[in-house]
Amino acid sequence: MGEFKVHRVRFFNYVPSAIRCVAYNNQSNRLAVSRTDGTVEIYNLSANYFQEKFFPGHESRATEALCWAEGQRLFSAGLNGEIIEYDLQALNIKYAMDAFGGPIWSMAASPSDSQLLVGCEDGSVKLFQITPDKIQFERNFDRQKSRILSLSWHPSGTHIAAGSIDYISVFDVKSGSAVHKMIVDRQYMGVSKRKCIVWGVAFLSDGTVISVDSAGKVQFWDSATGTLVKSHLIANADVQSIAVANQEDSFVVGTAEGTVFHFQLVPVTSNSSEKQWVRTKPFQHHTHDVRTVAHSPTSLISGGTDTHLVIRPLMEKVEVKNYDAALRKITFPHRRLISCSRKRHLLLFQFAHHLELWRLGSTVATGKNGDTLPLSKNADHLLYLKTKGPENIICSCISPCGSWIAYSTASRFFLYRLNYEHDNINLKRVSKMPAFLRSALQILFSEDSTKLFVASNQGALHIVQLSGGSFKHLHAFQPQSGTVEAMCLLAVSPDGNWLAASGTSAGVHVYNVKQLKLHCTVPAYNFPVTAMAIAPNTNNLVIAHSDQQVFEYSIPDKHYTDWSRTVQKHGFHHLWLQRDTPITHISFHPKRPMHILLHDAYMFCIIDKSLPLPNDKTLLYNPFPPTNESDVQRRTAHAFKISKIYKPLLFMDLLDERTLVAVERPLDDIIAQLPPPIKKKKFGT
């Protein structure tokens, strides 16, 4: 089938940022996740938990609160005191508005979705009116003594609960005055702590206020009388987050020990109408602080310092016990952070604020399957390119010839020319970028490195001609009138004639680069595109979707290929469809036109189109190497050749006919770089 030398790279020192907030939108079944570096990611829970959009972070913009309002508008607020609204179509920030109350710690949208409430460092609670295109300050509530760390609306919208340090206030929304002040006990296991921080509050429609605090307590208060009803001590450390289900029959809290507790409202006895809150299930999916939790109708969602986003379906709410009912742990972004120069064997790594360029080593030895070959030359770290400014890098790319590097932040586009003189590298920035090349969502070089394709966040696609250190803007494909949807993925054919671009929801557009016009649009599919590539010679566009379907579309003929139709008719193997990470990269073998190479985070696969497709009864993947010749015969019986040796696999590409490069990022290496977790006493330690 194929023997490759694999450059197994583990020096991509990528550490995801810790998760700070999650916000679940019931209407669209989407989840917004903000990280400590200010990045905001949007996951589509209906589309196999695919991370379909992201907003790059910013050094000074630490988000402390995230919420959906007015349907599907997304707001965040942070310690720089600004409230930000995101444009989910163009994938940029619509506006940022200073709340003038110092750092913002909390934010909550009103049940009617028309008002936004923020809690500030100076103890003020500010009410904003959401207008169709902006937000407008309305008024302040009674100023409190210390910062407002948590806010919750009563479902009727008449009252709010605000958690502060050592107490919880209940405000009347109409008058803006505090109705009750409920003092939280500082005592912690008999010892009086310095302060008791109310990390989260939740206001239920029956008037109960649930609070979680730094003393490890979950407390139930009666807001009408301002009295403590019940207290659960659940952790030795802080309880940092709370989320209540819409039906108010269950809620979830997350602790600094990494435990998530599920509370449910259950009848005291069966058939009785009297119900009480009972702590039902503890989940320990995190090693570090659970900074935030969310409660979707069918699952508990949690995230925290250990950077994993954990989606734990509630078995009692899942109707069909299929693979969707399984626990999901999302650690790596669903986009490419690595690009490679095939010609010069270079890898470009993208980090939040810098780029690294590495040259792969080489070997002269040969070996059999599984051997590690002695290196004649080790990998070199060639370049460390730090960005200017506080903004995170959105995307980056190195040209196949290795002489161009381009990257973009939210406001600037950078292009560098690299000159290689023996072992020295000469880096030169191409200055005077045109004004329209301000920010790019995706950058791609043509195979011969003479053209640069840039997907800007305004929906336009720019083609730039590169020649010997200078550039020339050739053309811009403007988006169809009326749409501003940004293009996130680009693919160019090896002959440079075709350019395919895909947005987050609409279909894939194919442009003719020679004639500079739209050639065709691939029929829209329900699930977002996760990766695509155009095959050499045939110009077949291979598209992978988040539901793990793979399509092959013939660009010249403008229809799906026969193989693709056969696959759709036959259906994929059930284990193939049950993979939980999306395919992030597709490439082709220059000498074997029937092969498609693709990978997700846990497997690398070569699809051989000439072989029959596996049905559900055949073994999709056999981890053991074949023992004899007949075994090889039997194994090669189906089209999917899978290897799961490299994981978690962030990038895999073909360097030449017999060489692959695989970039792995072992989870242990990430954990080693996280701050130490809260030490828990274990038996015998």
Added chain:
Amino acid sequence: MASLEEEFTLSSAVLSAGSEGLLGVEQSSKTDQFLVTDNGRTVILYKVSDQKPLGSWSVKQGQIITCPAVCNFQTGEYIVVHDNKVLRIWNNEDVNLDKVFKATLSAEVYRILSVQGTEPLVLFKEGAVRGLEALLAEPQQKIETVISDEEVIKWTKFFIVFRHPVLIFITEKHGNYFAYVQMFNSRVLSKYTLLFGQDENSVIESFTASVDRKFISLMSLSTDGCIYETLIPIRPTDPEKNQSLVRSLLFKAVVSGNTRHGVAVTVLDQDHIAVLGSPLAASKECLSVWNIKFQTLQTSKELPQGTSGQLWYYGENLFMLHGRSLTVIPYKCEVSSLASALGKLKHSQDPGTHVVPHFVNWETPQECGLGAQNSEQSRRILRRRKIEVSLQPEVPPSKQLLSTIMKDSEKHIEVELRKFLAIKQTPDFHTVIGDTVTGLLERCKAEPSFYPRNCLMQLTQTHVLSYSLCPDLMEIALQKKDVQLLQLCLQHFPDIPELVTCACLKIFLSIADDSLQETDVNMESVFDCSNSVHDEKMEEQTEILQNGFNPVEDECNKCDQELNEEPQAKTKETTSCPVIPKRAALLNAILHSAYSETFLLPHLKDIPAQHITLFLKYLYFLYLKCSENATLTLPGIHPPTLNQIMDWICLLLDANFTVVVMMPEAKRLLINLYKLVKSQISVYSELNKIEVSFRELQKLNQEKNNRGLYSIEVLELF
């Protein structure tokens, strides 16, 4: 979970109950209202939720009410009988009973029965039954006699089964009980003789009955304190014939048998019954709710002022006379939920709740469900009963065995027991075995000469006994120095306390050799040491003992030399077993038994020093035998393990070191043990050194797997 709620008193002053109690409490047409008839002249209508009387009616001075007032549910009127024959019917508006409708009947009325949905029935003392309408149409009609002379109606109940009224009444004649079932749709009266089974001389105190589709389940509380159940078929197979019914034991001794006070039982629902009476002879009277299915006490309530032994249950209320006042205790049986049990113990159990202290058999199904299987079974039981009727009611073998135990000779008991054990295990096997052992041991205690050794051994080998079930068994065996039985107990009981283990050890060590020879001890744990020694050389043995380690020169060699002075003695000591095989077998049983060090240590101190030495010698011998082969095990079927041997050596030395160290004859042994420990320590230190090297190797191996940050590998895809 069934529970009794807080009681409340309906009235204290109004009723002139007297010592005989009330005549009756009956439902009225309105829920929550009840007719209470006292033993004299008064009928009172109570509203229970308000705890107050709504109306009160009395008959004239000189007249006496003989039958509790009931309500005619069809008309809403009340009916009462005074002076046995005079029937009065009135309603709420009437004030004076003298002025209401009156009918004088030709025969004495036992009771008027009324249930919802049908007309009231009048049961005459002679057993005849009439509908009220028919009777009132012609009050002076002739009433036939159904039951024989001297037969007295004891209890009656009226059911509606499939919309047909069914009347059951129980009569008694010279200590024999008869049940009559009258079907009103077919006008069939069937008579059954109630057989007592084995316990002939108990008197039934109280009856209650419930009905399912095919059977009336009649429960009776006897003077022996037990509740029996009799299933009476509603549709008789052959109404002409007099049939017999055997009752089966439902509960054992729920109330004390010999109380002076009255006892009463009533069915609450298909799983629960309420029993009024004192649970122990001396204690105060209690109302207790028992679960039939699980044979457990669900809840109970003490009634310190005493009761009249009468209990009525209507709706959700239990009525009884507590002291001199009519008391109502609401009864609730809520479906339990796991959440309530786990989340918060909202209805925490009463401290008084406890499990029946008898051998409960979980395997016997309780005949209480309505399922097809149950009815099937009942049918089978019925068929068996029919056979019994024709054959002469036979006592089950288990009961027979129990009665044998109490009276017969050892020989006879043994035969009976063997017979019982030969029958394939019956569902109540556990129960019977438990009862048998308890019976035997009680008799042993009572008669010092009685010691049914074979029986006890047979019972022990059934594997159903444990120490906690019959602590007396080992006590008696210890008294009798029955080492064989003790060995069996040690082998079969999982829960012997350390005190008893130690007492056994004492006996095993102290018993004379010749008396041991006579016993028949199980020898399977003892290997034949005679043949295993011959082919082994001493030199080899010491070498293996030291696990290939050559101990460095140290002070121990001195004692080694000292020992070597008597090579003959040493060889003899180490190769021959210090105890005879039978004693070895007994000691092995001790080694195998479970113990906890903390509890065993203090008792070990009580063993005399020479016995300790002997035991230590034996253990040391076992250890040497163990270390002879590579697997460190002893030959034989169920030998003591090396760990058990070492643990016991340590325990014995810990407990008695000061004593042993002073004994000259133990000196050699101690030196040997010291050497042994010394060499073991050296071996382990060597092993520790090796471990470091191994760890390095492992690290190297790991590095091989962990390829570092960058590598080029070959991948072949198939």
